[in-house]
Amino acid sequence: MERLMTRAHDAAVYPLHVLQRHNKTISIVGEAALGALPMTGGSCMHQLVNCTTELGPFMADPPAVEVAFTWCARVSFSLSRTLKRHCLVVKHVSRGIVISALLEGHGNDADAEQAAWADVERSTELWKAPSTGASTETLHVHMRSVPDVPDTISHSLDDMPDTTSQAPLSSRVTNRVLLGDSAREIVSEIRQLFGRLLGGEAESLADTEVCWPACMLFPVNVHTRDDARRRLEHAALLLPYEGLLHHQDAIQAWSTWDDLRRQHEANKASVFRIGAAWERHLATSPHRDLAPASAGSLPGTETLLTSGDYDYYHYRVDGFRDDGWGCAYRCLQTVLSWFQHAGLVRAPIPSIRRMQEILCQVDPDKANKKSFVGSCDWIGSFEVMLVLQHYCPGLECTIKRLESGGDLDTDASVQILLADHFRNPRAAPVMIGGSSYAHTILGIHLNAHTMEAQYLILDPHYSAYPTQLKTAIKKGYVGWKEASKFFEASSWYNLCIPRVNLFDPR
Structure with a gap:
């Protein structure tokens, strides 16, 4: 909501869709996000707004403290129009009740579909209304198309047919989440989805996963493996482009907003320190x-710095003597500490x-060198990248020779790359x-026209x-340096630039 308030006067964000539940605004999103929202059909009041004036009344209504739904x-589904046998399993998570049914025939066979759903709806325990003040009723629904479905379906789901190997004509396994106020409403939502999927919609859907990030009041369906679509969804949800929809923020039991809030607070409470005495002396x-006077002062320049916080790791910072050979390891620790502070x-x-x-x-060359662990061997930018990727799988790094x-003084392409x-x-x-030393670059003071940096x-x-x-600052271990005086013209260098702007931590 705060992000929306800062952009409410930006005409580019319109049109916006306002969704209300029980007269409370729970979502204001762009049109591209509607497919990611679980609130469909009659479960929400829907209003289209095209300007700041129309949005005003909804902004005056504070967002709901919690999502108001009962079911x-x-x-999870993987269906095919070409296969004639489908299985449906509905499991009530908290009550441990599982109902299964078989559907014979194509998706347009209304009688077969009605018979299957009649078996499911006949379970009074499954759809019994919750008592007053009880937590949300949570269901897991599995829909599968397979060439050969056994007449008895395991209630444990452990031996459910493998759609990848046995049903190559089926769509990829995809998830959705549906919300409802009553058993009748949730049954209607599931039946409508089942019908649409058997009608061919499943084959046109990209595989998705369901998350309920702590920054939102409702779960969303997210495309985690399609970066372009993910960015569109983030823009439509009025979220920044960095990965906020994390696997760790998904609620496996799918219970209540309070559970997510408690989980999020627990995540924030988890610290990355180990309680060692030397950590108390880390400089952040x-x-x-x-001193302001020490900052770069070249005319016509811009100053660009690392964002966020990091910790200063150097020789003997933890009491371990690594003088003369451990500089690259200490640079790596400094960069990793930035990732810690960034969450x-x-x-x-x-x-x-x-x-x-x-x-x-992770490095075959090191694996074949039995004496490497415990040695004083140097490492370089490539090894720094490997360790970063160990802690951040999927992280891309640019290695620049x-x-x-x-080159840092005269090569404009290097200066622009860092800028x-x-x-x-x-x-x-x-x-x-x-070839001799390793350092950490925290920023650049650059005049791109004169190539002064x-x-x-x-x-x-x-x-x-x-x-x-x-003492470290006084002796110049932290400060602005002229490339021609600091870096050796007779030595080669490699840059390791973490591409965090492209990193999706999910």
Whole structure:
């Protein structure tokens, strides 16, 4: 809602659809998001608004504190018009009641469909109205088309036919979620969906998953493997493009909003520290303690910095002596700490030995070198990327080769590459590793016309335990550097740039 309020006067967001339930506004979304919403049919009042004036009355109505519904059905289906036998399983989660039925014939066989549904609706225990004050009634509904369905369907669902291997003509397994105020309403919703799916709609649907993110008052159907469609859905739901619809925010039991709120609070409460004494001395985002006079001051420039927070890891930061060889490991720890503060990594920062163990798992060259774990061997930008991808599967990194440190001073393409990176709303620190040293780049001060640039450098070669930030700053381990004076023209370098703007953590 806050995001909508900031964009309410932007004509580009209209038309918008307002959905109300029990006279409470629970959703204001763009048209492209309607297919992702579970509130369909008569379960919600629907209003189209085309301007700020029309939206005003609905903005005055605060969003519902909780979603007002009594029944919630999570539907999983894989159906085909070409197959003649279909099975339907309805399971009441909290009561442990399971009803199954077989449907013989094509989807347009109304008699067969009516007979199957009559068997399901005949179960009074399954559809018994909840008592006053009881929690939401939760159903799991499974719909499958298979060449050969056994006459007796397992109520445990463990031996349900494998649609991938046995029914190649079926649609891919897809999920939906339906909400209702009564058993009659939820049955009607499921029957309508079943009919549409048998009519061929299932074959045209992209596979989806159901999430209920803590930032929304209702569950949504999301396309997790189609980035273009995901971005359209985020825009229509008036959400930022970064991945907010996480698997971890999906409620497996599909009970109530209160359950999600408690889960979300528990997630926020989980910390990534391990309680070690040295962690108390970690310096967070030390560049913010720099004196204003030390900032870059080139004429006609723009200053672009890493977003969010990070922790300063350097030689001996945890008491472990790695002077002379551990600089790249410390840069990696610094970059990983940014992912922690951004909420993308919850695991504690790995020790140098743990990073070596991970590299032995993911890098064949290291796996064949039995002496690597526990050694003082250097690592570079490629190994940094591998460890980042271990903690953030699917993360893309740009590895940029520089034949000379002078490229940072004279090569406009390198300067623009870094400027574009730090211009992103979520810009992680960049690791730069050379033939001799490794450092972390936190920002760039750039005049693109004259190719003049200064770089905000976090230097891991500061050696102390515990960290004395004032000393580190005074000695120049945190600060702005001129490339021609700081980077060696006779050395090659590799940049490791995490592409967080393309990262979907789900």
